[in-house]
Amino acid sequence: MGVLAAAFVGFNIGGSSTGVAWGPSIGANLIKKGIATVFMVIFVLIGGWTIGRNVTNTLGKNIVPQSAFSIEASIVVLSFIGLGMLIANLYGVPVSTSMTAVGAIAGLGIATDSLNWSIMGEILMWWILAPIIGFWSGGVVGRYLYPHLNRYFEVSQSDGPLLELDTDGYVPTPTLGPGTSLREVMSTGIAFIIACYMSFSAGASNVANAVAPLVGDTKHAYESTRACYTIHRKMFVQSRS
Template sequence: MVMWVTWIAIGIALFFAANIGASGAAASMGVAYGSGAVSRKMAALSLVAVGVFLGAYLGGGEVVKTLGSGIIPPKLLTVELVIIILLSATLTLFGANLLGIPLSTSEVTVGAVVGVGIAYETVFVQKLLVIVSFWVILPVVAFTLAWGMGHVIRRLERRDARWRGEGEGWWTKGLMWLVLAAGFTEAFSAGMNNVANAVGPLVGAGLLGTEEGIFWGGLFVALGALVLGGKVLETNGKKITRMSLLQGTAISGTGGTLVIISSLYGIPVPLTQITTTAILGMGSAEHGFRLWQKGIVLKILKVWLVSPLLSMTVSFTLVKLFIEPAPYLIVVMVAVLISLIGLKSLYDTEQAERRAMNEEGAGI
C-alpha cells in the first residue's frame, strides 16, 4: 500500500512537471519564434527542452532544497502530505487554466507548502518572508531595467535601421542569434527555478534523492515543453511579434538573468510576472506610462495575491479534511467563503442599481 501511495505521489509530481514545461517553459522561446529567428516550431521547442533540462540538472538543487526543507520541517513531509501539496498546486493551476486566469507556478507551490505548515502550526517564517520579498522586489527591478534599456534601444533604432533587424545582412543574423541566446537563457532559468516546484516536496519527504528528483523533474518538464508546448509557443510568438529583435532580447535576457540569480540563492520566483513587468517597462519606454491605464498593474497584483493564497487554502483544507479532520473548522471556512461570495454579489447588485439610477437621471 505504501509503495502504491509513493508511486501516486511521484506520478502527480511528474504530471505537474510536464504541465510546467507545457505552459511556462515553452513561452521562453516565444520572442525567437515570433520574430523568425527560429522558424520551425519543433526546433524552437527542442531548444526549450534542452535549456530547461540543463538548467534543472546544473543549477536546480538550491530551489529544490528550499521547497523540500526550507519552508516547513522536512520531518513533517509524509507521503500523504506530499500528495496534498502536489494536488493542491495542480488543482489550483488546472482550475485557473479552465477560467483563463494566469497563475504563477512557483507562488502556487509555495502557497501549498505553507498551507500544510499552517495546518500543523509550523512554518519557517523568516525564510518565507525572504521569498515573498523577492516576489515584490524582482518585478520592480525587471520593470526598471527594461524601462532603462528601452530608452537606449529606442535611440539606437531611430539612428540606424539595422538595429531594428531590417534587411538580410550579417547584422540582422547577429541580432537573431542574440534573441536565440536570450530565449535559451530564459528556458535555462525556468529549469533552474521551476523544476523544484514539482519535485521539491518529493525530495523533502525522502521519496527521491536530490539528483534523482532533479533528473526526472527536468526530463518531464523538457518533455512537457516538447510535446505539449506548441500552442503556448504559437500564442506567445504571435503576441510578441510587435517587438523588435533588440527589445525581445532585452526582455528575455532580463527575466532569465533575474531568475537565475534567484535560483542560486534557492528562491522560487514567478518567471511569468517578472517577464510581464519587463514587457511593461519596455512598453512604457516606447509609448509612455499610459499603458498603466489598462489595468495591467492591477491584474499583476491580483495574480500575485491569488496564486499563493488560493493554493494555501486548498492544501490547508485537504489536510483538515483527510489527515487531521476538523469538521467544525471546515464549516466555518465554508461559511466565510459563502459570506464573501454573498457580499461580492450584493456589492455588484448595488453598483448596478446605482448605474441604472444615474443613467435614468433619478440619482442626480
C-alpha cells in the same frame, strides 16, 4: 501516485514556461514551435540538474521541515500546484510556478504549525522587489533608450531561409540565405541564446517546484529508515551478548 502528481506539475510547468522563454522568438518567426520545444527540454534539464538543486533544498526542507512531507501531504501539495497552473494555462494566462508552489507548501506549513516564517519573509521580500525592479527597468529602457537602440540595432528580416547549406565542396558549409545580412544572423543568434538562457533559468527555478515535496518526503523516509535500522541493529547485538 507521488510521481504521477509530480509529472502532472511538470507538464503544466512546460505549458507555462515554454511560452515565456520562446514566445518572442516564435512570434518573430525566428524558430518553429517544435524546434523551440526540443531546446526548451534540453536547457530545462540542464538548469534543473545543476542550479535547481539549491532551489529544491529550499522548497524541500527550509520552508517546512522534511518531517511535514509525508507521501500523502506531498501528493496533495503537488495536486494543488498542478491544478492551479492547469487552470491558468487553459485560460492562457502566464502564472508564476514558484509562487504557486511556495503558496501550497506554505499552506501545508500553516496547517501543521511548522512554517518557517523567516524564510517566508525573505521569499516575500524578493517577490515584492523583483517585479518593481523589472517594471522600472523596462519602463526606463522603453521610454528613454528603446528609440535609440531601435535605430541602431534595427534589422530587416528577409523572406527566405536564414542560412543555407552549400554542398558544392567536399564538406557542406552553411552560407547566408538569399537576402540575409550578417546583422540579421547575429540578431537571430542573440535572441536564440537569450531564449536558451531563459529555458535554463526556468529549469533551475521550476523543476524544484515539481519534485521538492517528493524530495523532502524521500529524505525524511530515508533518515527514519536508517534510524530504525540502527536501533534494531543495536537491539540485536545486545540480545546476542
